[in-house]
Structure formats: structure tokens, C-alpha cells
Amino acid sequence: LNKRKKLKLARVEQDLTQEELANRVKVTRQTIGLIEAGKYNPSLKLCLAICKTLSKTLDDIFWEEDEKK
Amino acid sequence: VNHYEHYEWEDERIKSANNKIHSEGFVLLLYGLLILIIIRVIILGHPFHSTWDIILLFLGASLYVTLRHVLSGNFSEEYEAIQASFRHKLSMVFSGLLAGIFFTVFRLLREGFPGTAGEVIEILVSLIVFVVVFMGVGWLMRKLSHRKAYQEIDN
Numbered sequence: 001l002n003k004r005k006k007l008k009l010a011r012v013e014q015d016l017t018q019e020e021l022a023n024r025v026k027v028t029r030q031t032i033g034l035i036e037a038g039k040y041n042p043s044l045k046l047c048l049a050i051c052k053t054l055s056k057t058l059d060d061i062f063w064e065e066d067e068k069k
Numbered sequence: 070v071n072h073y074e075h076y077e078w079e080d081e082r083i084k085s086a087n088n089k090i091h092s093e094g095f096v097l098l099l100y101g102l103l104i105l106i107i108i109r110v111i112i113l114g115h116p117f118h119s120t121w122d123i124i125l126l127f128l129g130a131s132l133y134v135t136l137r138h139v140l141s142g143n144f145s146e147e148y149e150a151i152q153a154s155f156r157h158k159l160s161m162v163f164s165g166l167l168a169g170i171f172f173t174v175f176r177l178l179r180e181g182f183p184g185t186a187g188e189v190i191e192i193l194v195s196l197i198v199f200v201v202v203f204m205g206v207g208w209l210m211r212k213l214s215h216r217k218a219y220q221e222i223d224n
Contacts (some may be wrong), residue, residue: 026080027080027081027082028080028082030082031080031081031082031083034082040082042081042082043081045081046081
């Protein structure tokens with residue numbers, strides 16, 4: 001799974017909408033939407049806020065295995 | 070639920086997009102000023118005193134950007150590259166020569182072509198002085214920037 005799908009999955013697991021997650025980490029819904037669509041790379045600060053909100057680690061959501069391996 | 074609460078937040082994506090738009094606008098403005106100066110001074114032949122405000126604005130803005138780059142240590146790697154490689158030393162000399170040629174062409178277009186041997190020598194001397202000062206200032210800025218970058222690391 002890539003980080004887009006991991007984030008969406010973690011958000012759905014917590015039964016949160018994009019807007020609810022966005023409100024909790026204090027960004028706009030569009031920003032969460034763009035992260036999930038792979039069109040925006042969040043800062044470490046925002047990654048940490050998202051992980052804490054979704055009770056996940058950085059590895060759980062944002063770590064990607066090298067596709068060549 | 071306050072749907073407009075996010076207006077009070079600093080969304081990093083919006084902030085960075087705003088910075089990018091402002092920065093691009095600034096570059097457009099700076100190039101616009103440069104084109105305006107070239108048109109007025111070279112093509113229309115306006116005297117310097119009638120365009121000093123635009124020239125001052127252009128030089129002030131360029132100086133601000135350059136100083137901020139120097140003080141942020143952004144030229145540090147460039148300095149290390151020039152110290153370490155002959156190719157980078159050569160490219161610094163070429164950029165100095167290119168700037169010198171632009172400066173001389175600009176002078177010739179404004180003041181006309183030299184008629185006597187003395188005037189030719191004067192133009193050549195001013196070209197050499199310009200190239201040396203241009204490279205010297207460039208090297209000094211990179212060195213200062215390098216020192217600043219390492220000061221920040223040490224602190």
C-alpha cells in the first residue's frame with residue numbers, strides 16, 4: 001500500500017471524514033484531500049499531527065518501501 | 070460547528086502556495102523593471118536622471134535579495150565547489166566575462182562607438198576593471214555566505 005491509501009485507510013478506520021481529520025490537525029479539507037491524492041507532500045510537523053490524531057506511527061502511514069526491491 | 074474556523078489557521082500548504090505566488094510575482098516585477106530600464110535608457114535614450122527612481126528601486130530590490138541569500142548561507146555550496154574544482158573556477162570567470170561584455174555593449178549603445186585609440190583603450194580598461202570587480206564581489210559574497218552558513222552550524 002502506498003502512503004495515500006494508508007492515510008485513507010487509517011482515517012476510515014478511525015471513522016473520520018476528510019473534513020473532520022482536517023479540523024483536528026488544523027488544516028483545510030483540501031490539504032488532506034491533496035495528501036490522499038498524492039498531490040501534496042506534507043511537512044514533518046503535519047505528518048506527526050496526522051499520525052497522533054489517527055493513533056498511528058509515521059512508519060504506519062508515511063513510510064514507503066522502495067518499489068524497485 | 071464553525072465551518073470558517075480554518076480561516077484562523079495557518080495551513081502550511083496555503084502558506085507555501087502564497088509564498089510561491091508572491092515570489093513569482095516579485096520576480097515578474099523585477100524583470101519588468103529591468104525591461105523598463107533597458108527600454109527607457111537604451112532604446113529611448115532617456116537620461117539617467119529621469120529614470121533614477123526605477124533604477125534605484127531595481128537596484129534596491131536586487132541588493133535586498135542578494136544580501137538575504139548571502140546572510141542565509143545559500144551560496145556556501147557554490148563557494149565550496151569553486152574552491153574545489155577547476156571547472157567551477159572557470160565558470161566563475163566566464164560569468165564575469167559575460168557580465169563584462171554586457172556592460173561594455175550597454176556602454177557602447179549609450180555612449181556610441183569609440184573613435185580614437187585612446188577611447189578604445191579606455192573601454193578595454195573599464196571592461197577589465199568591471200570583470201575583476203564583478204568576480205571579486207561575487208567571490209567575496211560566496212565566501213561570506215559560506216562563513217555565515219558554518220557560523221549557523223557551529224551555533
